[in-house]
Amino acid sequence: xxxxxxxxxxxxxxxxxxxxxxxxxxxxxxxxxxxxxxxxxxxxxxxxxxxxxxxxxxxxxxxxxxxxxxxxxxxxxxxxxxxxxxxxxxxxxxxxxxxxxxxxxxxxxxxxxxxxxxxxxxxxxxxxxxxxxxxxxxxxxxxxxxxxxxxxxxxxxxxxxxxxxxxxxxxxxxxxxxxxxxxxxxxxxxxxxxxxxxxxxxxxxxxxxxxxxxxxxxxxxxxxxxxxxxxxxxxxxxxxxxxxxxxxxxxxxxxxxxxxxxxxxx
Numbered sequence: 001x002x003x004x005x006x007x008x009x010x011x012x013x014x015x016x017x018x019x020x021x022x023x024x025x026x027x028x029x030x031x032x033x034x035x036x037x038x039x040x041x042x043x044x045x046x047x048x049x050x051x052x053x054x055x056x057x058x059x060x061x062x063x064x065x066x067x068x069x070x071x072x073x074x075x076x077x078x079x080x081x082x083x084x085x086x087x088x089x090x091x092x093x094x095x096x097x098x099x100x101x102x103x104x105x106x107x108x109x110x111x112x113x114x115x116x117x118x119x120x121x122x123x124x125x126x127x128x129x130x131x132x133x134x135x136x137x138x139x140x141x142x143x144x145x146x147x148x149x150x151x152x153x154x155x156x157x158x159x160x161x162x163x164x165x166x167x168x169x170x171x172x173x174x175x176x177x178x179x180x181x182x183x184x185x186x187x188x189x190x191x192x193x194x195x196x197x198x199x200x201x202x203x204x205x206x207x208x209x210x211x212x213x214x215x216x217x218x219x220x221x222x223x224x225x226x227x228x229x230x231x232x233x234x235x236x237x238x239x240x241x242x243x244x245x246x247x248x249x250x251x252x253x254x255x256x257x258x259x260x261x262x263x264x265x266x
Contacts, residue, residue, distance in 0.1 A: 001086045003130045007164070009089050010059040015094075018071035022106055024145035026168035027094075028152045030137060030159040031101045031164035032179060033074060034171040036061065036116045045115030046123040047079045056114055057089050062100075073099035074112040080123035086132045094140065108150070108160075109137075110225075117172025130181040134158075138184035142235030143208050147228045150185055158185055158227060186231060193198060195220030201259055205229045212236075232257040 006017075008049055019227075037056060038044040043208075058081075072091035075098050079087040091112075092098050100110030109178045111133070115123075123129065140146040151160045157180040162170035203261040205213030212232050215225035239258050 001088065001134060003055075003088045003136075004053070005090045006093075006102070009054045010060060011126045012061055015061055015070045017092070017096075018069045021095055022097055023210075024095065025148055026138075027107065027109055027146050028148045028150070029104060030150060030153075031104060031108045031162060031183075032159050032171045032175065032182070032263075033100060033108045033110060033112035033162050033167075034175060035077070035112050035114050035118045035171075037063070037114060040117050043082065043121060043123070044119075045080060045113075045117060045121065046082045046084045047087075047114065053079050053087055053114075054087065066097040072101075073082075076111045077101070078111060078113045078129075080115070080126060080129050082124075084125040084128065088136065093265070094146070101160075101165065104165070109149070113171060113175060116236060117175035119167050119172070120174065121215065122174055127178065127181055130178055131183070134181070134183045139235070141184060141228075142232050145212065145233045147212055147231070148225075150247070151228075155171070156180065158183060158233040162188040174186075197259075197263075198226065200263060201230070202226055204262055205233065208233075230258050232263070233262055237261060 011199065013019075022120040024143045037059065039047060039052070041048075056070065057077060062070055064073060074091040077091050077095075080090065081087055094109055096106075098105045098110045100112070101108055104110075118203050137149065141149045154160060154164060159179055159182045161176045161179055162168055163176060171182075197220075199218055202213055202215060202218045202220070205211065205226075213225065215229070235258075237258070239261065
């Protein structure tokens with residue numbers, strides 16, 4: 001997968017960058033869209049080269065100027081390439097508010113697939129490209145501070161389609177049917193340790209720069225928020241170990257490798 005920032009795809013410098021900064025910990029949702037802008041050849045939802053990608057991104061800067069402003073309305077735009085790669089282009093960016101989903105432009109990342117996925121033909125590697133997108137979102141969540149991503153999600157998947165909250169065909173029936181392939185949450189390990197140790201963990205996570213823990217209270221229990229934050233810390237330090245280290249006869253007194261690193265190596 002390849003990621004192009006605004007300079008790399010040639011964002012027009014005469015147009016202001018819209019949206020304003022929002023902290024990564026405030027992102028709780030992912031919304032998937034399609035742009036309805038198709039390729040001009042027979043593979044209408046598949047793109048052959050980066051020249052096409054750059055041209056379409058510059059088009060998106062002004063395509064909805066009247067109602068959404070002179071900038072790309074989405075956080076990121078995804079291009080399914082003919083060679084099987086997925087190219088992600090920075091729109092307003094993951095750190096700025098968007099103009100993609102009414103009522104969710106502050107809390108959600110909006111990712112649009114270039115094309116019209118209501119109709120075939122579909123990209124030949126679409127399923128694999130959706131898996132790649134999930135891997136990228138997982139990296140955001142584990143290693144770049146987006147620890148609350150997908151805290152708010154549908155019951156049966158980890159991302160929303162635009163049609164989940166609005167009467168619209170977006171992101172198209174063929175893409176909507178595959179949204180469950182975008183997977184980036186890991187199984188939560190609810191292994192318990194003693195409460196005083198977990199309180200130390202939660203306080204330490206809050207003191208990191210940037211802080212990783214956004215739990216509702218320091219309660220000494222490894223619930224959802226603590227688990228997510230510890231996993232993010234593992235990603236930041238590139239720790240591979242996942243098991244609990246401690247006495248075999250008393251697993252509850254053990255701790256994750258990340259927790260040991262967090263408490264004693266700072």
